Amino acid sequence: MKKWLAAVSAALILTPPGAAMARDSYPERAITWIVPFAAGGPTDAMARNIANEVSKQLDQTILIENVPGAGGTIGATRAARAAPDGYTFLVGHIGYMAAAPTLYPRLAYDPVRDFDAVFRFPDTPLVLLVGAQSPYRSVQDLIAYGKANPGKLNFSNAGVGSTSHLVASLFTSQAGIEITPIAYKGAGPALNDLMGGQVDAMFDQTNTALPQTRGGKVRALGLTSAAPMPQFPGVAAIGAQAIPGFQVSTWYGLYAPKGTPAAVIQTLYSAYQRALQNTGFTRQMSDQGILLLAADDYAPQALQRHTEAEGKRWAQVIEQAGISLQ
Numbered sequence: 319m320k321k322w323l324a325a326v327s328a329a330l331i332l333t334p335p336g337a338a339m340a341r342d343s344y345p346e347r348a349i350t351w352i353v354p355f356a357a358g359g360p361t362d363a364m365a366r367n368i369a370n371e372v373s374k375q376l377d378q379t380i381l382i383e384n385v386p387g388a389g390g391t392i393g394a395t396r397a398a399r400a401a402p403d404g405y406t407f408l409v410g411h412i413g414y415m416a417a418a419p420t421l422y423p424r425l426a427y428d429p430v431r432d433f434d435a436v437f438r439f440p441d442t443p444l445v446l447l448v449g450a451q452s453p454y455r456s457v458q459d460l461i462a463y464g465k466a467n468p469g470k471l472n473f474s475n476a477g478v479g480s481t482s483h484l485v486a487s488l489f490t491s492q493a494g495i496e497i498t499p500i501a502y503k504g505a506g507p508a509l510n511d512l513m514g515g516q517v518d519a520m521f522d523q524t525n526t527a528l529p530q531t532r533g534g535k536v537r538a539l540g541l542t543s544a545a546p547m548p549q550f551p552g553v554a555a556i557g558a559q560a561i562p563g564f565q566v567s568t569w570y571g572l573y574a575p576k577g578t579p580a581a582v583i584q585t586l587y588s589a590y591q592r593a594l595q596n597t598g599f600t601r602q603m604s605d606q607g608i609l610l611l612a613a614d615d616y617a618p619q620a621l622q623r624h625t626e627a628e629g630k631r632w633a634q635v636i637e638q639a640g641i642s643l644q
């Protein structure tokens with residue numbers, strides 16, 4: 319009897335909290351993914367598409383909770399403070415998981431210290447867009463007007479530190495023009511005002527820019543990808559037509575609050591790997607101008623390393639380009 323009791327108590331001590339839940343019955347209830355931008359933007363669209371496929375693999379509901387504001391840092395703060403129980407995650411991205419620590423001095427979280435990486439999403443390049451009625455028909459037209467009229471061009475963005483803000487800041491700094499940035503709670507509302515003629519231009523990710531470009535609601539002047547994309551026929555890379563080497567993509571990933579059981583992270587990553595075996599799903603993303611990555615790049619450890627490296631890189635980029643909270 320004593321031997322049996324000793325074995326059970328040893329097992330109880332060796333099983334870390336949450337591992338049993340993760341191994342046997344997780345997820346028992348709906349999971350929440352926090353998206354720190356307004357609904358209808360590229361991050362929201364990417365998150366919903368991936369959540370839909372992962373949900374099928376888990377046979378469990380994944381709820382998308384939009385928590386917009388301050389370039390995504392409000393939602394990221396909410397996620398960092400959530401219980402590490404496997405039921406709340408952050409859809410992170412280049413802005414609030416790499417640029418924000420440099421842009422927001424009193425950030426309430428640390429992207430590396432306060433989160434465990436779960437898996438990386440594919441990347442999205444961006445498209446320089448103007449309204450359909452805009453007089454600008456090329457990147458050079460826009461730059462020429464900007465040089466002759468400092469501050470007159472207004473660019474919408476999804477908040478300080480969003481990709482739309484960062485890329486516009488890099489573009490204007492390297493093109494030698496001054497613009498007026500106008501911040502929204504996400505690229506969705508920012509794009510609506512571009513289509514409505516309230517702003518002159520914006521950088522939007524390919525997955526949400528494509529339908530509006532095809533529909534003639536906006537005009538694409540240039541791509542931030544290394545090369546042209548078949549989804550945007552006749553549109554050259556900005557690096558080829560105006561600013562040599564100009565190339566940025568938004569990267570994304572799913573993150574858990576630090577201390578989430580490793581078994582939970584493995585369960586989610588395995589479900590994502592199975593979802594990526596569905597060629598219909600991956601083809602649908604490619605057709606939206608989303609750039610699929612090598613399989614190993616999606617892994618938790620790869621995302622953790624990428625997050626650390628990007629934080630260091632964007633600190634330098636922001637310093638050199640003089641990007642600020644404006």
Ligand code: MLT
Pocket residue numbers: 355356358359360361362413475476479480481482483503504505506523568
């Ligand atoms: C951005 O970085 O601009 C975001 O992707 C905007 C969004 O997803 O709403």
